[in-house]
Amino acid sequence: MNLQPQDSSYRPVRSILELRPDIGDPVKPADFPKTILRYRNDRWARAVGLEHLDGSGWLDHFGRFAPLPGNLQQPLALRYHGHQFRHYNPEIGDGRGFLFAQMRDHKDRLMDLGTKGSGTTPWSRMGDGRLTLKGGVREILATEMLEALGVETSKTFSLIETGESLERNDEPSPTRSAVMVRLSHSHIRFGTFQRIAFEENEQLMRQLVRYSLNNFYGGESAEHDAALLLHRAAEQMAKLAASYMVAGFVHGVLNTDNMNITGESFDYGPWRFTPKWDAGFTAAYFDQQGLYSFGRQPEAIHWNLGQLAVALRLICPAEPLIEALEQFAPLYQEALAEHFCWRLGVQSKGLEPDRSMIAAAEAMMRQDDIGIDRFFFDWMGGDTSEQISTSKAGTDFAQHMKTYTSSRSRGHGYWQGSEPQSMLIDEVETIWDAIADDNDWNLLQQKIRDVRTMGAALRSN
Structure with missing residues (x-):
């Protein structure tokens, strides 16, 4: 489940050029008044051989978008259509982002570095091509939590504050601006x-x-x-x-x-x-x-x-x-069934027994009003006899769990704590408020550390 990335060398490729010129349009990045580094994902930088970049080099490539060695010499805003809430829209495409670079990672996979908030493109319509700093912070939190929980997700690679004030209808304005780079296994969309x-x-x-x-x-x-x-x-x-x-x-x-x-x-x-x-x-x-x-x-x-x-x-x-x-x-x-058993820390018994167990788990969570993160934390490995609910749903689930074998030890320090990691909206807003009000990034940095600790515990045997 989303194994820890390993060190790799920088191996640039330009495979997307096989599909030029009809796949995308060459564009120029915006010229930002400032480039203040707020986040760099060093563990995934190592996986694509870019951990060697110093501070100025990082800002040069991911804030000003100077081409990486041997890579695309001009970014491409990719073309696409889409059903948006099931209504077909032929007027969309990369409107505030572009494909910046391609390379091989530690698994020899083709990886794309794409942007969000890097300026206008032919597909921007009436948009300003920018990203709010809050939007970038939220993407960091989403990708870190999902990666830890074994979801195949893009990785937030870089977030740089750009010194502009943006007007938005869905958050207090003016608000701070940023440009983000994400690392993905392809930007080819449906x-x-x-x-x-x-x-x-x-x-x-x-x-x-x-x-x-x-x-x-x-x-x-x-x-x-x-x-x-x-x-x-x-x-x-x-x-x-x-x-x-x-x-x-x-x-x-x-x-x-x-x-x-x-x-x-x-x-x-x-x-x-x-x-x-x-x-x-x-x-x-x-x-x-x-x-x-x-x-x-x-x-x-x-x-x-x-x-x-x-x-x-x-x-x-x-x-x-x-x-x-x-x-x-x-x-x-x-x-x-596979993923549920993985997060629960038990060995699968086969599709039908697993489906029955999952149905009992869902009933228990609903009827006993148990949060999802709390449920998995308490029952990890099934060794929770002291916490068996006395409700009918809880008793039913406990009977299922008696037949399962643990596949993960509770030896990791994360399981010794009293509270599971979560990423609920109130906590997200608290992290952002500290940044917005006091330019305090400590809560974000601590949350990333805590989430990665949970991810390591879930990956441990």
Whole structure:
């Protein structure tokens, strides 16, 4: 589950140029009045060979966007379309970000460095192309927590304050500005395929399918490469949906332009973690119908895969695409059981026993009003006989747990504490208030340390 990154050398590549010129547009970064480093992700910098950059070099590359050696000489704002709350929008693309660089990581995976808040592009529409500092801080917190909980997520790589004042409708303004760099295993979105299908560009669609299989899925091939890609994407998206649920995470904006072909979670706007196992909990105030509520996220991701299948019909018959789509539900159930057992610290007993145990756990959390983080913390490894609830739901779950074997020791110091790590909205706001009111970054830095300690405990045997 999202193993700790290892040291690697810097190995630049420029694979995206295989798809030029139709995949994106060359752009220039904004010229910021200031570049104040607020966060650098040294452990992931080591994984892509960039830990050697000193302070001025870091600011030069990730605040002023001087090209990295041997890399893209000009950033690319990628083109895509997307269903936004299930309404098709052909007027979008990278409006405040761009692909800045590509390289290999410690697993020899192709990785992209992309930006958020780096200035206007041809796809900015009426936007200013900027990012609020609060938005950047929230993305740090989301990605750190999700990584610790075993969710495949982009990594917040750098956050630099830029010295501008921004006006926003959804937070007190004027507010401080920033530019963020994220490290992702691809920036190719479902919406990228949708745009190509909209334009009926068969040649580019075939090139993009082959690019994706070559760079993200080991160069596999089949009679229908598009169906193979959809099948691989369905496998990864099923894992993502399951990991969201076990983490208690609500992304908030699961549009097709926010779906990565590798199944990696990214682009965190109105995200939240739900305090309780509440299927109707939503993250975005504007999601009034609950389309992307906690409990509907697997459905939303499956629907998005269906739109990817529609796009791939440009070069592939329907039958193998339908077959790939139909794999999502069983793959999701398998992934949910695997991830639930992993976080609980027990060995899986098989799909049907695990599903029964998970149903009992959900009932216990709902009926006994137990928070998700508290539940997993208390029951880690199943060694909690002194904490067995006397409710019917609690008794039922305890009976299930007696049949499971622990797969993780409670020896790590994290389990000796009295409180689990969480990332609920009140704590997020407290961390931001310290920054906004007093320019105090200590709470953020401490939270990152605490979350990483939890991640190490979850990875330990």
